Amino acid sequence: MSVMDQETSVTADGRTIGGVLMEMRNISLRFGGVKAITDISFDIREGEIRAIIGPNGAGKSSMLNVISGFYVPQEGEVWYKGAVRPRMRPFEVARQGIARTFQNIALFEGMSVLDNVMTGRLNHMTTGLLSQAIWKGKAEQEEIENREVAEKIIDFLEIQHIRKTPVSRLPYGLKKRVELARALVAQPSLLLLDEPMAGMNVEEKEDMSRFILDVNDEFGTTIALIEHDMGVVMDLSDRVVVMDYGKKIGDGTPDEVRNNQAVIDAYLGIAHD
Amino acid sequence: MGNPSQTVGGLESIPALLQRNAREFGSKDAYREKQFGIWQKWTWAETEKEVEALALGLINLGVNEGDFIAIIGRNRPHFYWSMVAAQSVGAIPVPLYQDSAAEEMAYVLEHCGARFAIVDDQEQVDKVIEVQERLHQFEHMIYVDPRGLRKYDHRALHEFAKVQEQGRAAYDEFIQELQDRREKLNFDDQCVMLYTSGTTGKPKGVILSNHNIIRSAQNASEFDHLGPGDEVLAYLPMAWVGDFIFSIGQAYWTGFCVNCPESPETMMIDLREIGPTYYFAPPRFFETQLTNVMIRMEDAGTLKRALFHHLMDFARSGAGEKYGMPKRSLARPDLKRRIKQAWKFSMGVGFAIEALLENAIRLFFVKLRHPVDTRDHFKAKDPLGLYLYPEPLRSYFKYRMGEVLIYGPLKNTLGLSRIRVGYTAGEAIGPEIFEFYRSLGINLKQLYGQTEASVFITVQPDGEVRADTVGVPAPEVEIKITDEGRIFYRSPGTFVAYYKNPESTADTKDSDGWVDTGDAGFFEEDTGHLRIIDRAKDVGKMANGAMFAPKFVENKLKFYPDILEAVLFGNGRDHCVAFINIDLTAVGNWAERNNIGYSSYQELAGHPRVLATIQEHVEAVNRSVAEDPMLSGCQIHRFVVLHKELDADDGEMTRTRKVRRAFVADKFNDIVEALYDGSETVSTVTEVTYEDGRKGTIKATLEIRDAKVVPVEPQKVAAE
Numbered sequence: 001m002s003v004m005d006q007e008t009s010v011t012a013d014g015r016t017i018g019g020v021l022m023e024m025r026n027i028s029l030r031f032g033g034v035k036a037i038t039d040i041s042f043d044i045r046e047g048e049i050r051a052i053i054g055p056n057g058a059g060k061s062s063m064l065n066v067i068s069g070f071y072v073p074q075e076g077e078v079w080y081k082g083a084v085r086p087r088m089r090p091f092e093v094a095r096q097g098i099a100r101t102f103q104n105i106a107l108f109e110g111m112s113v114l115d116n117v118m119t120g121r122l123n124h125m126t127t128g129l130l131s132q133a134i135w136k137g138k139a140e141q142e143e144i145e146n147r148e149v150a151e152k153i154i155d156f157l158e159i160q161h162i163r164k165t166p167v168s169r170l171p172y173g174l175k176k177r178v179e180l181a182r183a184l185v186a187q188p189s190l191l192l193l194d195e196p197m198a199g200m201n202v203e204e205k206e207d208m209s210r211f212i213l214d215v216n217d218e219f220g221t222t223i224a225l226i227e228h229d230m231g232v233v234m235d236l237s238d239r240v241v242v243m244d245y246g247k248k249i250g251d252g253t254p255d256e257v258r259n260n261q262a263v264i265d266a267y268l269g270i271a272h273d
Numbered sequence: 274m275g276n277p278s279q280t281v282g283g284l285e286s287i288p289a290l291l292q293r294n295a296r297e298f299g300s301k302d303a304y305r306e307k308q309f310g311i312w313q314k315w316t317w318a319e320t321e322k323e324v325e326a327l328a329l330g331l332i333n334l335g336v337n338e339g340d341f342i343a344i345i346g347r348n349r350p351h352f353y354w355s356m357v358a359a360q361s362v363g364a365i366p367v368p369l370y371q372d373s374a375a376e377e378m379a380y381v382l383e384h385c386g387a388r389f390a391i392v393d394d395q396e397q398v399d400k401v402i403e404v405q406e407r408l409h410q411f412e413h414m415i416y417v418d419p420r421g422l423r424k425y426d427h428r429a430l431h432e433f434a435k436v437q438e439q440g441r442a443a444y445d446e447f448i449q450e451l452q453d454r455r456e457k458l459n460f461d462d463q464c465v466m467l468y469t470s471g472t473t474g475k476p477k478g479v480i481l482s483n484h485n486i487i488r489s490a491q492n493a494s495e496f497d498h499l500g501p502g503d504e505v506l507a508y509l510p511m512a513w514v515g516d517f518i519f520s521i522g523q524a525y526w527t528g529f530c531v532n533c534p535e536s537p538e539t540m541m542i543d544l545r546e547i548g549p550t551y552y553f554a555p556p557r558f559f560e561t562q563l564t565n566v567m568i569r570m571e572d573a574g575t576l577k578r579a580l581f582h583h584l585m586d587f588a589r590s591g592a593g594e595k596y597g598m599p600k601r602s603l604a605r606p607d608l609k610r611r612i613k614q615a616w617k618f619s620m621g622v623g624f625a626i627e628a629l630l631e632n633a634i635r636l637f638f639v640k641l642r643h644p645v646d647t648r649d650h651f652k653a654k655d656p657l658g659l660y661l662y663p664e665p666l667r668s669y670f671k672y673r674m675g676e677v678l679i680y681g682p683l684k685n686t687l688g689l690s691r692i693r694v695g696y697t698a699g700e701a702i703g704p705e706i707f708e709f710y711r712s713l714g715i716n717l718k719q720l721y722g723q724t725e726a727s728v729f730i731t732v733q734p735d736g737e738v739r740a741d742t743v744g745v746p747a748p749e750v751e752i753k754i755t756d757e758g759r760i761f762y763r764s765p766g767t768f769v770a771y772y773k774n775p776e777s778t779a780d781t782k783d784s785d786g787w788v789d790t791g792d793a794g795f796f797e798e799d800t801g802h803l804r805i806i807d808r809a810k811d812v813g814k815m816a817n818g819a820m821f822a823p824k825f826v827e828n829k830l831k832f833y834p835d836i837l838e839a840v841l842f843g844n845g846r847d848h849c850v851a852f853i854n855i856d857l858t859a860v861g862n863w864a865e866r867n868n869i870g871y872s873s874y875q876e877l878a879g880h881p882r883v884l885a886t887i888q889e890h891v892e893a894v895n896r897s898v899a900e901d902p903m904l905s906g907c908q909i910h911r912f913v914v915l916h917k918e919l920d921a922d923d924g925e926m927t928r929t930r931k932v933r934r935a936f937v938a939d940k941f942n943d944i945v946e947a948l949y950d951g952s953e954t955v956s957t958v959t960e961v962t963y964e965d966g967r968k969g970t971i972k973a974t975l976e977i978r979d980a981k982v983v984p985v986e987p988q989k990v991a992a993e
Contacts, residue, residue, distance in 0.1 A: 160536050217421065
């Protein structure tokens, strides 16, 4: 725990930011000859909202996939909770307390919202297939406990009215919320959000922003998110990493990043004369 | 009647009724609320404990007798407890509309000088904090839902559960004080203060005494034979007098159970799960439900649709009234009644199977010979093969069968299966809508009331229900109608006074206790039922002397599912013009089925085909208006379909969704002028307020349409 004992700070609105939860050290990722990520280092501290931004094709989603353990970088190390993380399969990552949502919604379309959310509790269930099928004793007890967790999250995200609705019948904004619910019921210590507000209208974006802030505030969940909408990112996050062409071009608080010349150039373009 | 306290056996306050209920129905459910997907419940005995803990907590916080306690939240047991706890300590609860903007709340909080507020969640806390500076008397706020409030300054902010906890801890210290205060309460004490929605001007605080509430609740409960086995779903705003009477007055008087929905969005699901036996909804609710049913039937298969229309036509032809109405019965039927119900049901099943089989075979052979459309078959007089039975057996069997096939499942879907008594009030309900529900066997009735009367002025007795009247005077209510047609009443529910407003009190209520309703109407001579024409203030004269009664025409327009709201202008003018709001659900669905694309309300409202449909409706209304000799002058010559929905957030409507006529006329002055000056289009800029209080503007160019009118000789209103 030595790494996590680092200094803790308190933000202006009273949230406590702890020590380093995850650290990327000199990460490089290649797909054949294509360099997706080149030598990137940054850290995510406990309790903060960390944003990764950048233009299209900057390597943001690749970065998130590295964090979630789906891609294994050719170079560099991922430190998580004070230790180098070995090569892992996705379910092992989930067991370590990392949950995520996807850019293209990845829900079970034919299942109800409640069933979808319950799948997020899978790692917390220990009874076997057989006892779950017979539905007696421990399996029943376990389902009740897990359902309670799921219902609390459903209440938190205000999706009670669609509890029994098949996901395929929901509008886009609600599907996103259901996906967030599924990630949250896993009670993750690190939550990864891949473009949580893509394709939403202003009202849906406001709702989603409020939920992200509330999640961070109420459960103390560390959040790393990728987002296109600069306004949203600047309002939400504590610190921002800016990527362009697979390289890190900026890192700091929203204000610092906003005034960073490299970032301005990347977003607005520069004259090549 | 003598001294009323004798008839209610010394139960002179709501807290006293609570004590009685805890004693007599201790283990019976008093409140249920769905939370985390499960119906949580509290018995009367538990309710008494909760209320007591809160009352002790309130004393601990320093609530004095005579204080006002504002209550702001959606329907939850906690707020009903808060009202009773406030009464127990001698304070007066003042429920507010929870969807009001901070500004509107500031007025009420300032006017009543509330020292305490019990609110729902962060949203309400924020609103009160926003205006707190101006409220010099305001001291403490108690919230129920702690989410997001952890970091707020808690010097004057308390969590509901913690206040109760402190109350329990201080039991020995304050219980004597609480008992003393509770026992002091009598019929003359103030029970609640409710603010009127304010169709005109600022809201007024109506003070209602324990006598008003308890006597009105008692009379109405006895009128409809309500008992402890009844169930209601509390979903209407708590600041509205109706909810206070139903969910507090009648619930405490009879001891029935009040169910609270999980969230406003889940209301329909919860309604279905609970299946209330006693129900109240404004006409708009029934309209929306009917529209939904019709839209879904359009998408159903041919056979289902044909069967639905055939059986609905049959039910509407009078069979529903005759065979469908629930008999006067207890909420929980006894064994005899259960057997009877089971027998009726199995008979229905039997006939349904028999008729459908026979019918299927017949249809099969008919189709073999010459292919017919199933729908045509159902248009035939007796497609269900019941011709062997003589009338009235045939109709009886057919209705039982319909109950199994269509009426029963439909009622179940609507959550209205168990209704014994349902009321609609507030506005006129369309005759077709009213008939639809009644023919399903739902005992839907109308009542006429207002805040100042503790709701009840007239009600329809079972068996004397019609769409165009509002019934006979409620028990113990006297009504007189002046020569000009203004309705006055006097009843045990007549309010005490308007708070801090003696002039208005004197204007409304005379020294003999007669109250002016502000409505115009008359008694039908043969039936003794009251008919309402319009608000007396809105009834005017047109330039040629003809009578102008806007509500009459607007209601006719609103009975079309496509039209949500209409506002008629014409007072002092030579002809009438109208604003119309389309109903987005109905018109949107129609557009979808007709492949009409639209991206916004504004675009759909301005679509030429929508305008054409609305024009047809307007012209149909004109023809119907022309038949009324007195009001034929109110035909609509020109109309415009508005680019935005009239909304309470913009002040165009009250929180109970009544149009503020003068405000609308003033705000859309440019459009009204364009309607009169003959121009074909009008460009306008309208300010809108978003839910969070920010403002924006909508620009629009609206097309003005001329409607055909039926020429009539204008009839002068006799001048006296």
